[in-house]
Amino acid sequence: MKNFTQRILTPLLVMLLASCATYPVNPQLAQHNPQAGYRFENLKAPGNSDSLFVILTFSGGGTRAAALSYGIMEKLRKTKILWEGEERSLLDEVDVISSVSGGSFTAAYFGLFGDGLFEPEKFEQDFLYRNIEGELVASMFNPINWFRLASPSFGRIELAAELYDRTIFTESSFADLINRDRRPFIMMNATDINTGSQFTFSQDQFDLLCSDLSGMHVGRAVAASSAFPVAFPTLILNNYAGTCNYKEPAWVDAASQDLMVNPPRFNRARIARSYANREERPYIHLLDGGVADNIGLRGPLTAIRSNDLAWGLPKKINQGKVKKLVVVVVDARTDPKKDIDMTQRSPSLPTVIDTIASVPMSNYSFETVQELIQTLNEWGKDREAYSACKQMLGEACPDAKIPFKAPPPVDTYGIYVGFDQIKEPKGREYFLNLPTTFYLKKDAVDKLRTIGPEILDQSQYFQDLCAVLQCHE
Amino acid sequence: MEYVIVSYPHNRNVLIEGEVNGVTNDTLMVDTGTHTFALEEEGYRPRTVTKVVEDTTSLSPLRITDFHPV
Numbered sequence: 001m002k003n004f005t006q007r008i009l010t011p012l013l014v015m016l017l018a019s020c021a022t023y024p025v026n027p028q029l030a031q032h033n034p035q036a037g038y039r040f041e042n043l044k045a046p047g048n049s050d051s052l053f054v055i056l057t058f059s060g061g062g063t064r065a066a067a068l069s070y071g072i073m074e075k076l077r078k079t080k081i082l083w084e085g086e087e088r089s090l091l092d093e094v095d096v097i098s099s100v101s102g103g104s105f106t107a108a109y110f111g112l113f114g115d116g117l118f119e120p121e122k123f124e125q126d127f128l129y130r131n132i133e134g135e136l137v138a139s140m141f142n143p144i145n146w147f148r149l150a151s152p153s154f155g156r157i158e159l160a161a162e163l164y165d166r167t168i169f170t171e172s173s174f175a176d177l178i179n180r181d182r183r184p185f186i187m188m189n190a191t192d193i194n195t196g197s198q199f200t201f202s203q204d205q206f207d208l209l210c211s212d213l214s215g216m217h218v219g220r221a222v223a224a225s226s227a228f229p230v231a232f233p234t235l236i237l238n239n240y241a242g243t244c245n246y247k248e249p250a251w252v253d254a255a256s257q258d259l260m261v262n263p264p265r266f267n268r269a270r271i272a273r274s275y276a277n278r279e280e281r282p283y284i285h286l287l288d289g290g291v292a293d294n295i296g297l298r299g300p301l302t303a304i305r306s307n308d309l310a311w312g313l314p315k316k317i318n319q320g321k322v323k324k325l326v327v328v329v330v331d332a333r334t335d336p337k338k339d340i341d342m343t344q345r346s347p348s349l350p351t352v353i354d355t356i357a358s359v360p361m362s363n364y365s366f367e368t369v370q371e372l373i374q375t376l377n378e379w380g381k382d383r384e385a386y387s388a389c390k391q392m393l394g395e396a397c398p399d400a401k402i403p404f405k406a407p408p409p410v411d412t413y414g415i416y417v418g419f420d421q422i423k424e425p426k427g428r429e430y431f432l433n434l435p436t437t438f439y440l441k442k443d444a445v446d447k448l449r450t451i452g453p454e455i456l457d458q459s460q461y462f463q464d465l466c467a468v469l470q471c472h473e
Numbered sequence: 474m475e476y477v478i479v480s481y482p483h484n485r486n487v488l489i490e491g492e493v494n495g496v497t498n499d500t501l502m503v504d505t506g507t508h509t510f511a512l513e514e515e516g517y518r519p520r521t522v523t524k525v526v527e528d529t530t531s532l533s534p535l536r537i538t539d540f541h542p543v
Contacts, residue, residue, distance in 0.1 A: 250490035254507040254523070261527050262506040305474065306504035307489065314474075314502040318495030378474060379502075382531035389532055404478050405500045407531045 021148035023158050026237050027215035029206070032246040037203030038174045038213050040096065040185040040311035047092050048183050050316060051323040052083050052469075054094045055304075056184075057297045058103025059365070060226070060290035061332035062436045065102030067128055067445045068332045070117075071452030072417060073110065077118065081469035090471070096303075096311070098187040098200075098296040100289035102438075103330065104225040105168070108218050111186035112172050126168045128445050132438035135167075136160055155233035157223055165219030174201070174221075175214040185311070189289035189296055190224040193234060194281065195271045198292040200299055201225075204310050208275035209237060209284065210244035224286040229357070234285035241278045248272075251308045268308060295331050295365045301372055317410045324411045326465060327376075329369055330452065331418040333362060335432045369416055376412040383407050411468075413461045421455050475526045476534035477501050479510055482542060486513035500534055510537055518543050 035042065058069040076091040083093065099107035105127050110117045117123050139145055139159045148154050165171050177186065185202075192199040199205060201221040206213040224235040255262070255269035275281060289296065303309040304325070316322045340347045347355075386406045393400050422428035431451060434444060456462050465471075479487045481497040488494065488511040495501045497512065503526055511521045522539045529535050 250509065254490060254509060257525075258506040261525055262504065265504065265506050307492065307494065308504070314504065315489070315492060315494045318499070318501045319493070375474070382474065382476070386531045402532075404534060404536070405498070407476060407500050407502060408495075 021151040021154035023153055023155075023236055024161075024217070024220065026206075026209075027212045028238075028240045029210045029212040029244045032207055032210070032244045034207075034247075034310075037206070038178050038201075039203050040183075042178070043183050043185055044181050045095070045183045047088055048095065049084060049093065050095075050321045052093050052326070053313065053316070053322045053324065054090070054096075054326045055300045055328070056094055056097045056107075057295055057300060057327070057329050058097065058099040058107055059295040059329075059331045059333065060101030060103060060288065060436075061334070062102040062226075062438050063128065063132070063440045063445065064334070064434050064436065064448060065100075065330075065332035066105045067440070067448035068417070068452045069099075069103045069106040069330045070123065070128060071449035072328065072330050072456060073106065074118065074449065075453035075456055077115075078473045079466070079471050080473065081466075081471055083469060090469070094184045096187060096300060097184045098189065098300050099225065100189050100294055100296040101226040101228070102332070102436075103296060104188045104222045104289070105164075107186050108169065108188060108222050111177055111184065112169060112180070112218060114180070114182075129442055130439070132163070134439060135163060136438065139163060153236070155235075157227050157232040157235045160227075160232065161217070161220040161223035161235070163219075164222050165217050169217070169219045169222070172218050173214065174216055174218060177218065178214055187296070187299055188221045188225045189293065189299065190221075190227070190235070190286040191289055191291040192271075193285050193287050193291070195274055196292060197267075197271045198289065198298055199224075199284070199286055207244075207246055208241065208272060210240040210242065210246060211237065225289045227286065227288045229287055229291060232287075234287055237284040237286065239275060239278050239282055239284055241276045241281075249308075249310075255308065265306065265308065268302070290361060293364070293368065294333075294361045295329055295368060297327075297329055297365075297368045297372060300327065301368065301375070304372070305375055317408050320408065322410055324413070324465075324468075325376075326413045326415070327372060328415045328417065328456070328462075329372070331365065331369070331416065332448075333365060333418055333420075334434055334436070335420075337429075337433060373414050376414045379407075379410065379412060383409065413465045415456070415459050415461045415465075417452055417455045417459070419451075419455075421458065422451065423458075427451070475503050475505050475529045476531050477503050477508075477510075477524075477526055477529070477537065478534050479512070479537045479540065481512060481517070481540050485517075487511075488513060497540075500531070512540055516542060 059065050079090040097107045109123050188201045190199045203213045252269045255265045259266045303312050307315045419431040479497050485497045486493045489508050505527050507525050509521050509523045517540050
């Protein structure tokens with residue numbers, strides 16, 4: 001009888017546990033309200049001027065990326081500047097941090113806890129020096145989780161989200177980020193695998209789903225941002241589009257006519273509208289932000305070139321609000337040594353798969369950085385062309401003048417921090433061969449924290465910026 | 474990046490896609506593409522002007538001269 005009961009009850013219990021386990025559903029938004037929610041414009045900026053506008057982007061790359069970006073944050077905090085007659089740290093002037101995967105841990109922690117990021121017992125112990133990877137694996141060996149994972153609506157990514165939530169981000173939600181009410185605006189990026197586009201955890205993005213981001217835990221956003229394909233399944237969001245009186249921004253309609261003149265803008269509008277089709281997209285599946293953009297620069301690049309994002313910079317520059325624009329791209333890209341060409345044999349299947357997965361990502365990141373540099377250079381050339389014309393006109397026809405004003409003045413500094421810039425060959429090789437994992441030895445983390453500031457110091461654009469801002473430590 | 478000047482006899486805020494983007498008679502930076510321009514406050518016609526902004530430079534901006542006081 002006992003055996004019979006066990007044979008009946010055990011599967012029933014398993015089925016019950018499995019059916020109970022589901023992902024935490026993102027809350028529905030009752031009423032669309034652009035004045036509320038986690039958006040750049042809704043955050044105050046005490047001690048942070050608009051005139052010096054600083055954007056940081058943190059790439060993916062597991063603990064390697066988190067440690068490199070942490071080192072840069074430490075450096076910016078130490079760097080004191082003089083701006084508009086006031087002394088403050090360069091970190092105080094950071095307005096936006098856009099992050100992907102491993103970089104999202106550093107970004108989210110700073111967004112939630114501010115200077116707490118730098119306290120010795122905090123982020124260092126909570127993440128940088130911790131074997132997160134081992135803990136993730138251990139959680140999957142926990143029999144209770146086997147039952148939960150048997151549920152079709154509870155994947156390994158939810159175990160990761162719970163771990164991050166509980167042990168790193170103190171179960172904080174985006175409401176806590178809103179309540180902190182200060183810049184920088186943290187843009188954690190995942191990838192919408194249906195559209196292949198970047199999905200940012202901001203209320204502007206969640207408006208499209210009629211979902212209230214403030215009710216979502218930050219750990220879950222970080223988990224989505226770092227949900228490395230195959231290792232993790234997708235993180236799922238419910239789409240409630242059409243239920244919150246959402247008013248589409250005017251740019252979407254304008255951009256939907258731009259297929260020929262500005263295809264990327266047309267594409268942004270097309271993707272934004274795709275969420276409105278709730279019948280075809282009742283659920284949104286997210287993976288690692290690195291799939292769409294592994295350096296987190298695409299969103300800021302759009303804001304630099306266009307007003308389609310709510311915090312678009314052209315309008316701020318046109319109004320004379322932004323006088324200096326600084327973009328620091330922190331890229332933990334590696335380039336592991338391969339011995340493919342040492343033999344006549346074809347590379348193994350895992351090597352080919354790894355190449356297919358990583359090469360397009362790396363090439364795309366390279367192109368994105370080039371686009372940033374090209375955009376900033378073009379602005380400079382446009383202003384130079386106007387000045388040169390004015391000067392020539394003044395020399396040839398002293399009484400004549402150009403019948404319209406110069407483009408708005410803004411100084412730009414595009415700074416790239418990557419391991420390729422390490423001059424010393426052995427050191428460069430060491431960093432370019434670090435693994436992508438959520439656990440690195442203390443020595444490696446310490447080296448990453450040190451190398452970031454060294455690369456930054458060597459950057460000509462950073463030196464130029466520091467000359468103007470009278471940087472000192 | 475494209476350049477646009479919205480000409481008008483008075484100093485008014487220029488709205489692009491409904492948001493303040495600068496003032497009349499200044500050179501304004503905008504993204505390539507279709508944009509709807511308007512002025513803040515009443516007393517002018519037409520209410521909005523939609524233009525495709527492309528192929529401009531800092532020395533040959535698009536000049537929008539459609540707005541007139543009424």
